[in-house]
Amino acid sequence: MTDLGPRIEAATARLNETIVSKPKTVIVVFLLLTAVFAGGMTAITTDAEATDAFTDGLEEQEALDAIDEEFEGPFTTDQESTQLIHTSSDVLTRGELLAMLTVLERVDDRPDLRMESANGPATIVAQALDENARTPAQQRQAIEGATNAEIRQAVRAVADEPAFSAIVSDDFSETEASASASMTVISHDVPQEFDDDDLTDVQTAIDSLADEESADIRAFGTGVVNEEFENIIGDSLAIVMPVVVVLLLAFLVVAYRDPIDLALGLFALLMTIVWTFGFLGFSGIPFDQQLIAVPVLLLAVGVDFGIHIINRYREETVQGFAPLEAMRTANNQLMIAFIIVTVTTVFGFGANIISDLGPIRNMGIVSSVGIIFTFLIFGLFLPAAKLEVDRLRNRYGVPEFNSTPIASEESSLGRVLSISATVGQRAPAVFVVILLVVGGGMGAYGAGVDTSFDDEDFLPPEEEAWYVEYIPEPFAPGDYTVTETINLLEDRFEANQDESITIYVEGPFEQDHALEALESPNSDPPESLAVGPGGEADAQSIVTVIQSYAQEDEEFAALVERNDRSGNGVPDRNLDRIYDELFASPAGPQAQQYLTEDRRGAQIEYSIDAEASQAEVAADGAEFAEEFRYDATATGMLVIFDAITGIIFDSAIQGLILAVALTAVFLVIAYAILEGKPLLGIVNVFPIVIAVAFLIGTMRALGMPLNAMTATILSISIGIGIAYSVHTTARFIDEYTDSDDTLDALTTTLSGTGGALTGSMLTTSLGTGALALAITPVLGDFGLLMAMSVFYSFVGAVVAMPPAVFLWARIDDAGSIRAWLSTR
The missing domain is CATH 1.20.1640.10 (Multidrug efflux transporter AcrB transmembrane domain)
Structure with a gap:
């Protein structure tokens, strides 16, 4: 040295x-x-997907991606989708429903926006008035031709439908036939080469059309966020x-x-x-x-x-x-x-x-x-x-x-x-x-x-800082609405967005013991998942779909009972036939949310204790996943963020x-x-x-x-x-x-x-x-x-x-x- x-x-x-x-x-x-x-x-390129880069390679994210890819929810399709968020003193009035349908009609008239279908309160109410109203133009005509009283009656008629209640705000009143917010989902028919930039162009164009029609309607989706x-x-x-x-x-x-x-x-x-x-x-x-x-x-x-x-x-x-x-x-x-x-x-x-x-x-x-x-x-x-x-x-x-x-x-x-x-x-x-x-x-x-870790860390706050209004052009920032929209969805649609975690399970679900293996851990869950009246888990799975449909259909109930050797309401043989009957029934779309078509993947949604911390829920979810006989992974945004x-x-x-x-x-x-x-x-x-x-x-x-x-x-x-x-x-x-x-x-x-x-x-x-x-x-x-x-x-x-x-x-x-x- x-x-x-x-x-x-x-x-x-x-x-x-x-x-x-x-x-x-x-x-x-x-x-x-x-x-x-x-x-x-x-x-130089820019990365607009701020939070996605943090989740790459996470086991929990891979499980969630598998769920998104393999399971069908009530508004998920193989295509991309855009949400139209509508806010007003009452979004279910004749005028507000017409405003939404006018936006949908203008979107439908634009081939480059690739609208395949739309599902929202306005479309559901219009079809309750006229079951043949399939296009936005026909649905607008149905609303225009109805009186205010007929529209309120139609709203009350569809109020109990899950497809309707899921897309109106928590303050929906069946008596008054009113709600302060709603969401309408536009599904896009897109080619395979359609990418994030194309989606952004589509959603920003839809947002412009919505803004021209009503300041109370805005587009929301992955493209807008990006x-x-x-x-x-x-x-x-x-x-x-x-x-x-x-x-x-x-x-x-x-x-x-x-x-x-x-x-x-x-x-x-x-x-x-x-x-x-x-x-x-x-x-x-x-x-x-x-x-x-x-x-x-x-x-x-x-x-x-x-x-x-x-x-x-x-x-x-x-x-x-x-x-x-x-x-x-x-x-x-x-x-x-x-x-x-x-x-x-x-x-x-x-x-x-x-x-x-x-x-x-x-x-x-x-x-x-x-x-x-x-x-x-x-x-x-x-x-x-x-x-x-x-x-x-x-x-x-x-x-x-x-x-x-x-x-x-x-x-x-x-x-x-x-x-x-x-x-x-x-x-x-x-x-x-x-x-x-x-x-x-x-x-x-x-x-x-x-x-x-939260999405909103990367987004401007809903209330912009005091100094922003004094920033001169060309340095002044643009208008940002994503945080406000996220807060609106959390505040007004809380009942439909309960905090939960998902267990993604992989295994041969046609084996006789498969459903018993899914159900048995629910009797003794960790503390943050023990929200049932008897301390059991509150789960939604293919098992609950089977049990629910069995209460509605006697023939199916008899099939389940014949194949339930333990007598606990969970079939434990001939599961392939039960699945075939269930998927072919009116309950089929709901079953597709919880069991894949090849019967080798299942998801279970668990309600959680509202007072439990994110860390406690994530730890309990990981512990709970170990209790399953098949390979299981706890996932969901709460688990991923933890x-x-x-x-x-x-x-x-x-x-x-x-x-x-x-x-x-x-x-x-x-x-x-x-x-x-x-x-x-x-x-x-x-x-x-x-x-x-x-x-x-x-x-x-x-x-x-x-x-x-x-x-x-x-x-x-x-x-x-x-x-x-x-x-x-x-x-x-x-x-x-x-x-x-x-x-x-x-x-x-x-x-x-x-x-x-x-x-x-x-x-x-x-x-x-x-x-x-x-x-x-x-x-x-x-x-x-x-x-x-x-x-x-x-x-x-x-x-x-x-x-x-x-x-x-x-x-x-x-x-x-x-x-x-x-x-x-």
Whole structure:
């Protein structure tokens, strides 16, 4: 290791010499690479299916997909479908029914909208009035030809039909023949090559037709949701990025105080974004809501690098050094720090690659590659460009506006930043122990932070934020209605959308014991499923369909009784004949909801305890599935979302542990090789661990859960925050080597590099905090937490690091921890 350190330093010196001696070559190479990556930006695709990407590969989702594919529900077809959601004071009046049928008629007149059939209150009431009214035009005529009294009578006549009650709101009154909301399902006859984009086009066209007829009717479906998700990406970028740029510009003006240096810094930031988005296009990774945060993170790191290189260069020039020598010194000193920051940041960002969730994994990949690009551009290109620009300045007599560093030992900011060095010198061990205790307490408290996953995390809230109405064109977002529609369906159709889980069972269901095997576990279910009057499960399955139809048909009842040897109402022989009779009967469509045509797959729907948590229900469902004789899987959106929630939590904790472990090991090895002082690696990690503990404690205190986006914040905090510790340590080592006085070295470090850290913290925290303005909650929470993370990391580097450095210096002077302890 003793020989390796000098060799690394020599290699770094040679690289820096190339940068400062051949700046034009470096600039040309980087500009050519930028042109190449710009070409890749044209290949970027977007992923509009925000939540679908999280469910890929989940066993629970695969079971649900099998159910959707193999079972027939009352409104499911082999084709795509669109829902028309109708709201009014009373959607069952003559005028409102006519409005809906007029929309259906206009849709039917458009061959490109591929309407095969429609089923809703208006069509059902029209056919109750005229059973021969098959088309929307005929149904409209039936309604037009009826009196209000006849329409109310028709509504009452169909009120008890399941097909009708399932599509009117919970406030439906049979007496008044009224309801405040309804849904009408349009089935589309589509060719095999019909894809999501085609469905989106169809549903948006239907929505436009509905809006032209009545503002109270809107289209809803997969295509509408996908379009909204896709628009969210563009609208969020349109809102966030200008704010980020303005904030960065404002603080970079203060940090650089020179328009030419400012332009250089901004151009380097632009190159970073171009390279990263070009990689995105070349790699084929789709751009989704997760990746909106990546350019903001890269700007944050790029600003940090840029401020450090320009500020350190200025520290040398104000002492009278020529530009070439000043840059050689600045870059020699910063290059090692930049490399360490880049590696540790890649560890922090890249730790998300281990996630089982695709979007989080993609974010880890893209952000890690982007950080490497940031290092190359700011570590190699920016110094070369700065030297070349300064040469041109001197040649053409362009004056410097302000070339002083941000802070110095004589400045007010420098004196404030260096206070912690004086304080930390007095009792460093005591301060370190206090910080460990307080940080440990915050971490323990934060361990109880909630975890969540929900579609609505990715959608704008129903009530838009107050600032949205003040956003000018062309940055103003469009109208978003999906959340409002989802809330309406949950609020007004609650009785028809009871929380439940589904058990998907695979087996030979013509065997004599098959139905008994389905029914027997129901007598002793887990607690959250024991909602029956006697503590049994409340299940709907092929068994309940058989029993229900047996009560209606005597001949079928006799068939069941003859084949029920146990006498419990569940047939246990000749099941193939019973199925044939059942599927050919009026109960056949209902039976198809629970048993596949080949009799090898069944689903059972279970009601659940309304007071049980999602985690309890999911755990009980998984436990219950083990009780079945055949292969069984618990599924349903509640179970799927709980599975994703668990993976999110695991990803957050595993990513944090991996990031801390890799960072600590790397820093210990790096400082052992470079300086022969491995304990400096622990000193580096100490402040950022305290910062992360405070961050997770703050999350719990503010009620901000770990979700699809914020789950990445813990490891990313390591990646972003470690830069503050590394830059502080790197400068301290240089000053300490020259003076061998810990207090003087820390004072110079905190007043000099501390000024750059302050500028970096302000620009980074406010820049990332701008994500809080995004129109989706998931991005807003991430932006706010990122800003807090940066602030905590800065405070850790300035406040927590000095006592740790003093403690390290005393141990280093003693020769070892054991020797130091023996003198206590």
